[in-house]
Amino acid sequence: MMNGVLFRRSARSLWKTWVVFAAVLSLYVSMITAMFDPKLNATLDEIVTAMPQLMNMVGMQAGSSSLGGFLINYLYGFLLLLLPLVFSILAANRLVARWVDTGSMAYLLASPNTRARVARTQALVLIAGGTLLTAYCTALAVGCAAAMFPGELDVPAYLVVNAGLLCLHLALGGFCFFASCLFNESRLSVALGAGVPVLFFLIRMLANMGGRLEKLKYATVFTLFDPTGLFRGDGAAYAGAAVLLALGLGFYALGTAVFSRRDLPL
Structure with missing residues (x-):
C-alpha cells in the first residue's frame, strides 16, 4: 500500500x-485562550459592534460568553482556517x-515502486x-484551558469542533494534493492548489459581511x-463535516488515479 522508507524521508523533509x-x-492559540475574561468579552463585543462588517469578514461575532464560544469566535473564523491551509x-x-519538476521522480520510479x-x-x-497539526492545536487549547480556566471548557x-476542522483541512489538503498530481511544474501546481482554496476563503469573507453578499456562502466549501x-x-453541521470528509477522500483518490495514468517527463 505504501513505501515506508519514502514515507519517512518525505516526513523528514516537511518537519521543519x-x-x-x-x-x-x-x-495564537495560547494567547487567545489567555484573553478569555467575561469582563473583557464585553469590551471585545463593543469593538465587534463598532465595526460589524470588518469583524464579520474575519469570522468574529459578538455574544460569546462561554470559553468554547470565545475560542470558536476568535480562532475558527480565520487563524485555524488559513494557517493550516497554507501548510x-x-x-x-x-x-x-x-x-x-526537478526530475527526482524519475529516479524514484526507476526503483520497484509503482506510481500508485x-x-x-x-x-x-x-x-x-495536517492531522498532527490539528491534533496539536486541539491538545494545546484544551491544555491551556485546563490550566487557566479549569472546568470552563466543554x-x-x-x-x-476540531473533528470538523480536520474534515475541512482533509478536503482542502486533498484538493492541493490533486493539483500537485495534475501538473509537472510546481508553479502550475501552486497556482491551482493555492488559487482555488484562497478564492473560496475570500468568497467566505465577503459572504460573512452579510447583505446581498451573503448568498456567496453557497459558492465556497468553507x-x-x-x-x-x-x-x-446540530445535525446539519455534522452533515457538512461528513461532506467535507468525503470530498477530501475523493480528491486524494482522484489525485492518485491521475498521477498513476498521466504522462510524466521522465
Whole structure:
C-alpha cells in the first residue's frame, strides 16, 4: 500500500515547515485562550459592534460568553482556517509536483515502486501532517484551558469542533494534493492548489459581511464547516463535516488515479 522508507524521508523533509506552523499557531492559540475574561468579552463585543462588517469578514461575532464560544469566535473564523491551509499548499506541492519538476521522480520510479504506491505514500504524509497539526492545536487549547480556566471548557463538544476542522483541512489538503498530481511544474501546481482554496476563503469573507453578499456562502466549501453548529450538536453541521470528509477522500483518490495514468517527463 505504501513505501515506508519514502514515507519517512518525505516526513523528514516537511518537519521543519511543520514546526514553524505549529510554533505560530501555538502563539495564537495560547494567547487567545489567555484573553478569555467575561469582563473583557464585553469590551471585545463593543469593538465587534463598532465595526460589524470588518469583524464579520474575519469570522468574529459578538455574544460569546462561554470559553468554547470565545475560542470558536476568535480562532475558527480565520487563524485555524488559513494557517493550516497554507501548510497544505506548501506540503502538497513539495510532495509530488516538485519531485516531477526537478526530475527526482524519475529516479524514484526507476526503483520497484509503482506510481500508485508513490502517490499513496505521499498522500499519507500530507494527511499525517495536517492531522498532527490539528491534533496539536486541539491538545494545546484544551491544555491551556485546563490550566487557566479549569472546568470552563466543554471538552467533548470542543473535540467535535476540531473533528470538523480536520474534515475541512482533509478536503482542502486533498484538493492541493490533486493539483500537485495534475501538473509537472510546481508553479502550475501552486497556482491551482493555492488559487482555488484562497478564492473560496475570500468568497467566505465577503459572504460573512452579510447583505446581498451573503448568498456567496453557497459558492465556497468553507460554508460546510460550521464550528458553532458542531459545538451545539446540530445535525446539519455534522452533515457538512461528513461532506467535507468525503470530498477530501475523493480528491486524494482522484489525485492518485491521475498521477498513476498521466504522462510524466521522465
